[in-house]
Amino acid sequence: MTKNIGFLSFGHWNPSPHSQTRSGSDALLQSIDLAVAAEELGVDGAYFRVHHFARQLASPFPLLAAVGARTSRIEIGTGVIDMRYENPLYMAEDAGAADLIAGGRLQLGISRGSPEQVIDGFRYFGHQPAEGSDASEMAREYTKILLQVLEGNGFAEPNPRPMFANPPGLLRLEPYSEGLRDRIWWGAGSRATAEWAGEVGMNLMSSTLLTEDTGVPFHELQAEQIQRFRKAWADAGHPREPRVSVSRSIFPITNDQDRAYFGAETRSTDQVGHLDGGNARFGKTYAGEPDRLVKELAEDEAIAAADTLLITVPNQLGVDYNAHVLESIVADVAPGLGWR
Structure with a gap:
């Protein structure tokens, strides 16, 4: 099955001399450079995490616009924007411009x-x-507003004496980008929120963390989440086929530097912990020689069910090293799985 492969960067920065990304400027500029390098390597997507009040990437739209201007083919995205912080109308304008x-x-x-x-x-x-x-409901309400205004329908009463001439009828937000509504993804941390995403007609974005645990391996629980999402989508009668992405930490070990960084992760397993007052299951890191990774990834039911795989990258190791990781996945791992 052909699969879109992208990277997902949290954009961490730290002034430590051991970090290749020591400032907010480094994080932003290196993110652009990595997206350019990834496009040249044949990677399909460049995605960025959004965290506020942290030494990480935060304000996504200037970065997305810059990446869009420097590249020509690669998909650009977020994984994910916290809707509790957003003005959905302002966000729709920013997103339309970046798109x-x-x-x-x-x-x-x-x-x-x-x-x-x-x-x-x-x-x-x-x-x-x-x-x-509560805050979760507020985020969903903001999301509904965003989806509605991205439809492009007029909703605002025009001024009868405007500074500039208006088109007839109610006004929509500008700039409007055709088709963006179909390219909104919901980052679901549970099976229930995945079903909600399917009901309202958003693509599904699922990470290496689920905020619930049923005792089964992470990839099986995530595969069930994807199945429930697709059923909710079909039951809602949406006309198009949805997209589904999952995130994984994958590190092919092809040289001594890889082994020094990630050799210990060859023994990685799922982890269960507590998050937001409840149990959560974290997926394992995949690390090993490419032929071993091919065998292990072939058994991951959620990856098999998704059309898009986002590779989480350790951005503080620098652009060159992360490009090396992505190149190895595309060249040494993906063909063995029939993804390329």
Whole structure:
């Protein structure tokens, strides 16, 4: 099965001399350089995580626009934007502009978000859940507004004496990018939220973490999540086929540097922990010689069920090393699995 392969960068930076990414400027500029390098290697997607109040990538749209301007083929996206922090109308304008700059290559991953660096950080951004609601519901309401305005229908009453002439009828947000509504992904951390994404007509983005645990291996639980999403999508009667992505940490070991960095991860297994007051299951890291990785990845049921695989990259090891990892996956691993 042909599979889209992208990278997902959290954009960590640290002033430590051991880091290749020591400032916010480094994180942003190296993200652009890695996207350019990935496109040259034949990688299909460049995705970036969004975390507020952290030494990581935060404001995505300037970065996405810059990557879009420097590349011509690769999909560009987020994994994911925390909707608790967003003004959905302003976000729709930013997303439309970035998508037009990129020529329609934006794949926008959004969600309720992950545990934060600060307590209720969204409140500092001016967002307050309505009485009787909570932050998760607020994120879903913002998402519904975003999806609605991305349809491109007019909704705002025009001024009868505008500064500039208006087209007839109610006004929509501009710039409008045709087709962007179909390229919105929901980062689902559970089976229930995946079903909700299918109901409202968003693609599914699932990571190396699920905020629930049924005792089965991570990839089996995630495969069930994908199956439930697809059923909810079909039951809702959406006209197009949805897309599904999963994230994995995959490190082919082809030289001594790889072995020094990730040799210990060859014994990696799933982990179960506590997150947001409940059990959570974390997927394992795949590390080993390419032929071993081919055998192990072939048994991953969730990867088999997805059309897109996002490779999480250790961005503080620098652009050259991460390009090496991606090249090895594309050249040494993907062909053995029939992905290329």
